[in-house]
Amino acid sequence: MSTNNTRQVSLVIAFITAVTTLFFAITSVSFAAGGGDTDRPTVCVSGFVINHRENPVDGTKFDPPLMIHVEGVESPELTSSVIVSDTVAVAADGSYSFTDLPAGLYYNFTMQLPPDWDGIVPAAPRNGVAESGYTLLNERKGCHDVLFKIRRWFDVTVLKWEELQNGAVQPGNG
Numbered sequence: 001m002s003t004n005n006t007r008q009v010s011l012v013i014a015f016i017t018a019v020t021t022l023f024f025a026i027t028s029v030s031f032a033a034g035g036g037d038t039d040r041p042t043v044c045v046s047g048f049v050i051n052h053r054e055n056p057v058d059g060t061k062f063d064p065p066l067m068i069h070v071e072g073v074e075s076p077e078l079t080s081s082v083i084v085s086d087t088v089a090v091a092a093d094g095s096y097s098f099t100d101l102p103a104g105l106y107y108n109f110t111m112q113l114p115p116d117w118d119g120i121v122p123a124a125p126r127n128g129v130a131e132s133g134y135t136l137l138n139e140r141k142g143c144h145d146v147l148f149k150i151r152r153w154f155d156v157t158v159l160k161w162e163e164l165q166n167g168a169v170q171p172g173n174g
Helices: 001-034
Strands: 043-052 069-074 084-089 095-102 106-113 117-121 130-131 135-137 148-152 162-165 169-171
Touching: 001 084, 043 069, 043 106, 069 095, 095 106
Parallel strands: 043 148
Antiparallel strands: 043 095, 069 084, 069 106, 106 130, 106 135, 117 148, 162 169
């Protein structure tokens, strides 16, 4: 084969590779943004963030505001291959919702806890991340419900004083 033909074949192969790569990049961006397979049924998820007294938590009162993040995968064992990823704000009435999530995926819902709060349901350490764990969400009538129940911790300094037999007061032991 001549040098000219070799260059032409190389250019054609490079062009096909570039177009294929671009196609897969556009397809994966579409899925990551919640688009993708328009024939696939969808599900909605709605929920609340409540406190230990079961009152709604105003998500707008925090800095930064409370956000719920969702990731959807084909299998809980393949958590590195995220198909759907989205984040929504928690409203003043403690509510949030996701609409048009592809059905038949395993979803994990997470919320970064505000400073000095911990998660009751799902359990999470103080200042940590409350995480629902991956759950299969199939198509159904009505929305799936995901609840976050959190509580605020207060640090209290306790001083111990001891009264002696003679009426004098001194700092206590321990």
